[in-house]
Each structure stands twice: as C-alpha cells, then as structure tokens.
Amino acid sequence: MTDQNSSLSHLDLETPEKPFLDANELVINMGPQHPATHGVLRVILRLDGEKVLGLECVIGYLHRGVEKIGEHRTYTMFNPYVDRMDYVAAVSNGLGYCETVEKLLNVEAPPRAQYVRVILTELNRIASHQLWLGTHALDIGAITPLFYTFRDREEILKIYEKYCGARLTTHAFRIGGLQYETYAGFEKDVKNFLDFFRPKIDEYEELLTTNRIWVERTKNVGNISAQDCIALGVTGPVLRASGVKWDLRKAQPYANYKSFDFDIPIGQNGDTYDRYLVRMGEMRQSVRIVQQAVNALPEGPIMAKVPKVMKPAVGEVYHSIEAPKGELGYFIVSDGSTQPYRVRVRPPSFVNLQALDVMCRGQLVADVIAVIGTLDIVLGEVDR
Amino acid sequence: MVAKLRNSYGSGIEPLTYAGQNYMVVDRSLIPEILQVLRNQEQFDYCVDITAVHYPKREKQFDVLWILYSYPRNERIRVTTQIRDGESIPSSVPIWTGANWLEREVYDMFGIKFDGHPDMKRILLPDGWKGHPLRKDYGILQQDNEWVQINLGIESGQ
Numbered sequence: 001m002t003d004q005n006s007s008l009s010h011l012d013l014e015t016p017e018k019p020f021l022d023a024n025e026l027v028i029n030m031g032p033q034h035p036a037t038h039g040v041l042r043v044i045l046r047l048d049g050e051k052v053l054g055l056e057c058v059i060g061y062l063h064r065g066v067e068k069i070g071e072h073r074t075y076t077m078f079n080p081y082v083d084r085m086d087y088v089a090a091v092s093n094g095l096g097y098c099e100t101v102e103k104l105l106n107v108e109a110p111p112r113a114q115y116v117r118v119i120l121t122e123l124n125r126i127a128s129h130q131l132w133l134g135t136h137a138l139d140i141g142a143i144t145p146l147f148y149t150f151r152d153r154e155e156i157l158k159i160y161e162k163y164c165g166a167r168l169t170t171h172a173f174r175i176g177g178l179q180y181e182t183y184a185g186f187e188k189d190v191k192n193f194l195d196f197f198r199p200k201i202d203e204y205e206e207l208l209t210t211n212r213i214w215v216e217r218t219k220n221v222g223n224i225s226a227q228d229c230i231a232l233g234v235t236g237p238v239l240r241a242s243g244v245k246w247d248l249r250k251a252q253p254y255a256n257y258k259s260f261d262f263d264i265p266i267g268q269n270g271d272t273y274d275r276y277l278v279r280m281g282e283m284r285q286s287v288r289i290v291q292q293a294v295n296a297l298p299e300g301p302i303m304a305k306v307p308k309v310m311k312p313a314v315g316e317v318y319h320s321i322e323a324p325k326g327e328l329g330y331f332i333v334s335d336g337s338t339q340p341y342r343v344r345v346r347p348p349s350f351v352n353l354q355a356l357d358v359m360c361r362g363q364l365v366a367d368v369i370a371v372i373g374t375l376d377i378v379l380g381e382v383d384r
Numbered sequence: 385m386v387a388k389l390r391n392s393y394g395s396g397i398e399p400l401t402y403a404g405q406n407y408m409v410v411d412r413s414l415i416p417e418i419l420q421v422l423r424n425q426e427q428f429d430y431c432v433d434i435t436a437v438h439y440p441k442r443e444k445q446f447d448v449l450w451i452l453y454s455y456p457r458n459e460r461i462r463v464t465t466q467i468r469d470g471e472s473i474p475s476s477v478p479i480w481t482g483a484n485w486l487e488r489e490v491y492d493m494f495g496i497k498f499d500g501h502p503d504m505k506r507i508l509l510p511d512g513w514k515g516h517p518l519r520k521d522y523g524i525l526q527q528d529n530e531w532v533q534i535n536l537g538i539e540s541g542q
Contacts, residue, residue, distance in 0.1 A: 060508035067493075068517055072524050103403055222456075230429050230455065233482030244455070251458050315402045318451055318462065321430070331451065333437055342518075346433040354485050383508055 024048045032061050036139040036369045041380025043356075045368065052360045052368060057353055062383040070343030075101050075175060075310045078343065079325055083169040085345060086381040088131055091124035091160075092323040094173045099254055100319040100330040101175045102304075104312035111285035112300040113177035114256040119190060119293045120163070120172055122254070124198070127156045129279045133204060136276075136373035140217050142250045145207055155193050162189070176306035190294045194287055208276070213382050218272035222359040222371035225270060232358070233351045236326025238375060241278045242270035253325040259296075260289045279376075282324075311338055325349050325350035325376050345384055349377040405463035407449075415465055416474045419450065423479050428452040428461065431480035434487055436494045440520045445469045446496060450476065472497040493518035510535070 030043040037043065040061035046053045066085060070078050084098040095117055102108065109117065134149035157167040162183050164172045172178070178275040208214045224234070237244065247264045249257040266279025267274025302366035312334040320329030326348025335341040352375050359371050390488040393535045397418070398409045410418050422428040430453045430519040444466035467473060475498035476483040487498045495516035497504060506513060512535075513528045532538060 060506075060510070063508040065517060068522075068524060106403070228481075231481045233431050233480065246405070246455060252460075316407075316437075317403050317405060318433075318460070327432065329433060330499075331433065331435060342437045343431070344435045346435075350485065350489075351482055354482060 006320070015223045018104050023275045025053060031366070032058075037372060038131060038135065038377055039382075041353075041372070041377070041379055041382075042339070043368065043372075045365065046274065047365065050210070050364050051168075052363055052365065053162055055357055055360055055368065057356060059350075059353070059379070059382050062379045063189075064384065066384040067343055067345065069341055074338045075312075078340070080169070080171045082345075083171055084380060085330070085347065085384055086169060086323065086325065086349070086378045089128040089324045091120050091172050092128075092143070092321060092328065095121050096319065096321040096323065096328050096330050098173045098175050099321065100317055100332050101310070101312070102317050103317045104332060105175070105305045105306065105310060105317065107176055107306055109302045109304055111256070111298050113302045113304075113350070114257040115293050116178055116182055116302070117173060117255065118255050118260070119290050119297075120160070120170075122293070123156050123190070123193075125286045125324045126283050127153050129283050131277075132279065132324075132373075132376045134297055136370075136376075137214075138209065139192050139369050139373045139383050140214070142208065142211075142214065145204055148200070148204060148207070151200065152197060155196060159186075159189050159193065159242050162186075174303070175310065176372060177301070177303035181301070181302055187297060190290060194291055194294075197245055198287060201280060201287075205280060205367050215273065217366075217370060218276060218374075221363060221367045222374060223269060223271045224292065224355060224359050228355070228358055231253065232325070232355050234355050236324070236348055236352065236376075237275055237278045237282065238270075238326070238352055238355070240264065241267035241274040243268055248320060251318075254321055257289075260292050262289050272370055275374045309338060320346065323348055325378065325381070326352055347381040347384060349375075349381040353377050402523060405460070405462070407464060409464045412467055412471070412473070414493070415454045416476070416479075418463065419476055419479050422452060422461070422463070426454065427456050428454045428459075429480075431476065431483050431486070434483055434490060435475065436490050436496055436518075438494060438518065438520050442466075443468070446494060448473055448490070448496060451462070467496070472499050473503040474499050477501055492516070495519070 004339060018121055026047045028045045028047060030045060032040040032042045042058040044056045044058065064249050066081055069081060079097060082093045086093050130149040130153045134146035137145040160170050161167050164170050164180055217256065224242055226244050229239045229242045243266055245266050263287045265278050267278050314334060314336045316333040318329060318331040320327050329346030331344040332340050333342040356371060360368050400407055400409065404458055412440050418440050432451040434450050439445055439447065446467050448463055449462055449464040449465060473496060475487055485507060487501055490496055491498065491504055492506040492508050493516055505511065510531060512531055515522055
C-alpha cells in the first residue's frame with residue numbers, strides 16, 4: 001500500500017485544497033499483468049474520457065541486477081548473462097558485449113568470424129522484427145500475421161539450434177571470435193532460408209500495408225518529430241521513421257559492415273504506420289546483407305589469439321551496435337583484474353520507453369496499446 | 385575543439401584518449417556549463433548515456449559520466465566528473481530531455497542526487513527500498529529484508 005501511494009505521489013492526493021481528481025480526469029492503471037504490454041510494464045494513465053492526458057510508466061518488475069552481477073563474474077562468465085537482457089535478439093546482445101571486450105583487450109576477430117557474426121546477427125534482426133510484427137499486429141487486432149511470422153521464424157531458430165544448440169538465449173559468440181565452426185550445410189541452410197523468406201515479406205505486406213483497418217489504426221498514431229526523438233535520445237527504427245537517416249552500421253561501422261551494400265529505410269511522419277514500413281524495409285535490407293555475406297564467406301580461423309585468463313589493461317571503453325531495437329551500448333571499466341569493475345549496458349528499450357509519454361498525449365486509450373507495440377520494447381532490456 | 389574549451393575554462397578540463405576513444409575529465413564546478421556548451425555550440429545533441437562508477441577507496445568516490453554523440457559531426461565523446469559521497473550534481477534534463485530516466489537510474493543505483501530533476505525518485509527498484517545496490521559496499525546477495533518482509537510476506541528472497 002505504501003508502495004502504491006508513493007508512486008502516485010506526484011498526483012498530489014494529500015493536499016486538501018486541491019480537488020481529489022480533476023472533474024474529468026480519470027486515473028487508470030494498466031497493470032503489470034496485461035496481455036498487450038509486452039512483458040511486465042505498468043502504465044498509469046490519466047484520462048479524460050477515453051483521451052489520454054498523460055501517462056507514467058512504472059518499470060522495474062524484471063530488474064535482475066545484471067550490472068551488479070557483471071562485477072562478480074569474469075569476462076567470459078558474463079557472456080551468457082548478456083543474452084538474457086533483450087531475450088528476443090540475444091545474438092545482437094552477445095555481439096555488442098564481445099566487441100566491447102575485444103576493444104578492451106585490443107584484439108580483433110578474424111574475417112571468417114566477422115562474416116559469420118554478421119550473418120547470425122542479421123538473421124536475428126529478421127527474427128526480432130518478425131516477432132515484433134506478429135505481436136504488434138496481434139495487439140491491434142490482426143491475428144493472422146502472428147501465425148505467419150512465428151511459423152517463418154522457426155526456420156531461423158532451427159539454424160541457431162543447429163549452430164549453437166539454443167533457440168532463444170544463444171550465447172553464440174565468444175570474446176575473440178566464435179567457439180563453434182559452422183556446421184556442414186550451414187551456407188546451404190542460410191541460402192535456402194533467404195529464398196524461402198523473400199516472398200514471405202511480401203506476404204506480410206499483403207496482409208497489412210494496404211489493409212484499411214490497419215491504416216486507420218496506425219496512421220497518425222503516436223507521432224513523434226525528429227527533434228523530439230533526438231532530444232529524448234531515441235534511436236533505432238523509431239528515429240528512422242521520423243526522418244533521420246542514421247544507422248550505426250553506416251555511421252560507426254563495427255564487425256565488417258563496411259563490406260556490405262545496403263540501404264537505410266526511413267519514413268516521413270514518424271507515426272506508427274511509418275515505423276511499420278521502416279521495419280519491413282529493414283527486414284528486406286537484412287536479407288540483402290545476409291545474401292552478400294553468405295556468398296562471400298571466407299575460409300580461415302574463427303578465433304583470435306586471446307589469453308585463457310583475460311586481464312585487460314586498466315581503462316574504460318564504450319562501444320555500441322545497432323541492435324534491432326536501437327543503439328545498444330556497453331560501457332565497461334576494467335581495473336586490470338579478471339572481473340570487470342563496472343559493466344554498464346545502455347539499453348535502447350529503456351531510453352525509447354521515455355518517449356511513450358510524448359507519443360501518447362491526446363491519443364485514445366486503444367492507441368496507447370498500438371504505441372507500446374510500435375516502440376518495440378523488451379522488458380528484459382528495460383529493467384535488466 | 386578541446387583546445388578551444390581549454391582556452392575558455394583553463395585547467396578544469398583534461399582531455400584524454402584510450403583505445404581510440406576521446407574523453408574529458410572535467411571539474412565538477414564547470415559541469416552544467418560545459419554540457420551546455422557541448423550541446424549548443426559543439427552540436428552534441430544526443431545524450432547517449434549517463435552513468436556512474438563507484439571507487440570507494442578514492443577521496444572523490446564517484447565518477448559520473450555523460451556519453452554524448454553528435455549527429456552532424458558523427459563524433460562521440462565522454463565527459464567525466466568526480467564527486468564526493470553525498471554531493472549532488474545539477475541535472476542535465478534542461479539540456480537533453482532524454483536524461484530524465486537515465487539520471488533516475490543513477491540515483492536509484494548509486495544514490496547520487498541530481499538538482500533540478502523534475503521527478504527524482506527510484507525507477508527500477510521499488511519506491512520504499514533502502515540502499516543503493518551498485519555501490520561497492522552493497523553485497524551481491526544483499527536485499528532490503530524489511531521491504532521484502534512487508535511487501536512480499538516472505539523472510540527473504542533467497
């Protein structure tokens with residue numbers, strides 16, 4: 001009880017002179033258990049009838065203290081924890097962490113490892129966007145895309161399972177490269193998947209892009225301007241749909257994204273429909289990247305020369321990658337011992353969720369659901 | 385750019401580089417000014433992250449840092465300042481709106497207060513929690529047993 005009151009304290013319930021609630025204002029709790037909040041997210045809505053006057057997010061239900069754990073594990077031991085933050089795109093998290101520690105150790109993964117990393121990360125981007133599309137459409141009411149995307153996502157998860165044994169929390173990469181050589185038939189599998197998947201994006205688009213109900217539910221819903229995005233620190237497809245042509249893979253290339261040819265899809269209005277189009281475009285570009293990578297996969301070692309007991313020099317490094325949700329950054333401080341002194345994860349979903357208030361002002365309650373879906377948040381990452 | 389800043393602010397700024405990344409150690413007294421200058425004149429319009437590191441053996445125990453990025457210049461920079469236990473720092477919310485939740489998390493995890501923050505309260509931990517977990521003197525298995533007993537009705541989370 002004390003807990004609830006203190007989180008509502010900004011609504012000023014104790015002052016006797018002010019009216020208890022504004023004549024038309026209704027405070028409703030969209031509680032942590034809700035089928036459409038993509039995890040345990042609590043949103044306190046202030047409504048005037050059905051119009052949203054403002055909202056406040058209460059997070060922390062999935063806080064597991066990952067940053068504290070990082071200080072008590074060695075660099076290699078911390079690697080599996082990283083997958084569990086954004087559990088939908090576990091491979092990207094692993095890529096970000098491994099690359100940051102490689103920067104601290106001043107090693108670089110060999111070319112074959114870089115190519116395989118790019119292939120797996122871009123497949124992960126496709127898988128993450130597919131899950132996003134299925135759940136976002138389901139929240140709005142379109143039930144069919146869920147089945148289509150989850151069925152097609154199985155092919156990617158089968159590749160992961162054959163490669164590293166896990167579908168969800170893959171722990172695919174190691175510091176310095178890869179542990180497992182790609183299995184016999186990996187390239188054939190990936191190529192088959194690409195041929196299988198290309199017409200599927202068109203199938204998803206056919207279901208939704210010109211669908212009148214979809215357009216009505218998503219056009220001009222959750223608008224956010226480019227300036228607001230930049231001021232709030234929002235990155236990823238949300239930023240690109242507002243018109244800012246910026247992608248970390250092009251601006252500050254990591255792994256070997258420099259050797260691939262791809263475009264950055266952007267939108268104009270910054271509404272939910274544009275974010276949908278941007279993510280569909282990103283799936284197509286990912287297919288392009290994987291095609292180029294799998295055609296040019298070189299032979300060679302997969303692991304750089306990394307000491308068995310890792311003791312990076314004293315120093316601090318910040319490195320970030322373009323995760324499917326936005327800019328995922330790792331700031332690691334090393335004190336020369338086998339365990340990091342501080343691991344800070346800059347989660348894209350956490351920073352993007354701040355924009356929820358700005359995006360929902362003046363919209364209807366049903367639009368709040370659409371906006372939460374379009375921001376593509378994963379509570380594991382928001383709370384860590 | 386750093387040379388220009390040094391000319392204006394003298395020795396309060398120290399530029400350093402490690403692993404190809406530039407960062408500045410700035411005196412706490414210069415903090416809101418330097419951040420303003422970085423945003424307005426040097427176009428560092430995107431505040432990537434605000435975080436802190438705890439060095440309990442140092443006199444100035446906390447290292448608070450801002451990681452900034454400039455879209456027009458495609459450049460990243462870190463601004464670090466050192467403060468004592470119990471000292472507070474002016475909030476950067478007037479400069480970048482996105483600093484709001486980032487500063488709340490630093491307060492939640494370290495106990496560093498930001499003056500002028502519109503909503504300084506805990507974000508990840510429950511509101512009544514006592515203690516700041518990411519400090520080095522907070523044990524890895526430690527919990528606020530009182531809160532757990534009152535709110536969850538169990539002896540402890542272990």
